[in-house]
Amino acid sequence: MLETDTTTTATTTTTPLRLQNGQVLEVKSNSSVEADEIPIIDVAGIYSEDIQVRKAVAEQIREACHRIGFFYAINHGVDPKYSEEAFHQAKRFFAQPVEKKLELDTANVPDEYFGYFPMETNSRSGAKKKDLMEAFNFGYAAKEDPWSTSDDEGNSVWPSDLPGFREGMYQYHTALLMFARKMSRIFALALHLPEDAFDDYIKKPDAAMRILHYPQQEASVDDQNGIGAHTDFECFTIVTQDDSGGLEVLSKSGQWIRAKPVPGSFVVNIADCFMRQTNDFFVSTVHRVINKSGRERYSIPFFYGFDRTKKLEAVPTCVSADNPMRYPIMTSGEYVLWRAQLAKGAGTY
Numbered sequence: 001m002l003e004t005d006t007t008t009t010a011t012t013t014t015t016p017l018r019l020q021n022g023q024v025l026e027v028k029s030n031s032s033v034e035a036d037e038i039p040i041i042d043v044a045g046i047y048s049e050d051i052q053v054r055k056a057v058a059e060q061i062r063e064a065c066h067r068i069g070f071f072y073a074i075n076h077g078v079d080p081k082y083s084e085e086a087f088h089q090a091k092r093f094f095a096q097p098v099e100k101k102l103e104l105d106t107a108n109v110p111d112e113y114f115g116y117f118p119m120e121t122n123s124r125s126g127a128k129k130k131d132l133m134e135a136f137n138f139g140y141a142a143k144e145d146p147w148s149t150s151d152d153e154g155n156s157v158w159p160s161d162l163p164g165f166r167e168g169m170y171q172y173h174t175a176l177l178m179f180a181r182k183m184s185r186i187f188a189l190a191l192h193l194p195e196d197a198f199d200d201y202i203k204k205p206d207a208a209m210r211i212l213h214y215p216q217q218e219a220s221v222d223d224q225n226g227i228g229a230h231t232d233f234e235c236f237t238i239v240t241q242d243d244s245g246g247l248e249v250l251s252k253s254g255q256w257i258r259a260k261p262v263p264g265s266f267v268v269n270i271a272d273c274f275m276r277q278t279n280d281f282f283v284s285t286v287h288r289v290i291n292k293s294g295r296e297r298y299s300i301p302f303f304y305g306f307d308r309t310k311k312l313e314a315v316p317t318c319v320s321a322d323n324p325m326r327y328p329i330m331t332s333g334e335y336v337l338w339r340a341q342l343a344k345g346a347g348t349y
């Protein structure tokens with residue numbers, strides 16, 4: 001079921017899209033369509049005691065991550081009170097005067113993708129106007145992790161005078177961290193590996209969270225994006241979106257597909273580290289956001305990666321004599337640092 005978007009003026013010719021990770025993709029049209037290619041997966045079975053039930057969820061995830069790299073997770077078990085509070089805190093943060101937000105400017109946080117990313121600073125996909133969004137990112141803190149006894153607070157930067165903000169953010173971060181850890185075992189099953197294959201990778205994961213604010217966009221989709229076409233850096237991303245819509249996913253055939261909001265769901269997408277670890281079996285799918293909803297859009301992606309010290313090496317079930325390893329081996333930390341430096345150096349965050 002395809003329905004062409006008639007609300008935006010957009011090019012219809014095939015154009016190459018150059019991404020920061022070096023990929024060049026053909027895009028059929030800059031318009032987006034509605035399609036049912038992004039499956040809705042009921043993940044309640046991940047908590048089952050029965051391995052067959054867990055494997056049944058894993059098989060659906062395997063299919064989705066190979067075909068499109070995106071799925072909706074419903075019945076994920078994460079209490080909505082945490083996301084409600086995080087959205088509330090996000091709105092408080094963005095409502096501050098710009099000078100306050102700039103005290104945390106990411107330009108002053110070398111080598112990390114943390115801090116404040118100001119509005120209309122960069123154009124990720126080379127559009128005429130800069131991306132119409134602002135964001136705040138923070139990372140893993142062992143001190144906040146129920147699995148850790150360390151007091152390490154990490155190297156994120158925080159507002160000094162916004163009481164409740166850091167707490168609200170870490171409460172949601174922790175809830176998502178525990179869900180993501182559970183999902184790591186399901187992803188191992190999805191790759192036909194032993195369920196504990198990634199257990200050593202997730203004791204100290206590289207889990208960062210971001211809050212985003214997209215004003216309503218007046219410019220055409222050819223001239224501007226909320227966030228331009230890109231892939232994420234880590235293993236997988238769990239996005240909590242509000243009900244505005246605007247997230248779009250590029251299918252393998254080069255068609256932009258709308259990831260419409262599904263109430264209570266997470267949008268889960270594969271990112272570049274997992275693509276490398278699965279030797280391209282899982283696709284790290286290009287996506288973008290265009291907010292033409294007529295209101296402010298807020299979203300909360302949670303970028304989940306493995307321990308930075310562990311090697312990003314293709315898993316055995318994704319390598320064979322006919323399908324040798326496609327990427328040089330490096331640690332997740334080296335890979336993520338390279339991407340963060342590239343993004344910040346190129347000014348395309």
Ligand SMILES: O=C(O)CCC(=O)C(=O)O
Binds near residue numbers: 210241
């Ligand atoms: O706002 C969204 O829904 C997605 C944001 C995103 O893709 C990102 O920050 O990497």
Ligand SMILES: [Fe+2]
Binds near residue numbers: 230287
């Ligand atoms: Fe993204």
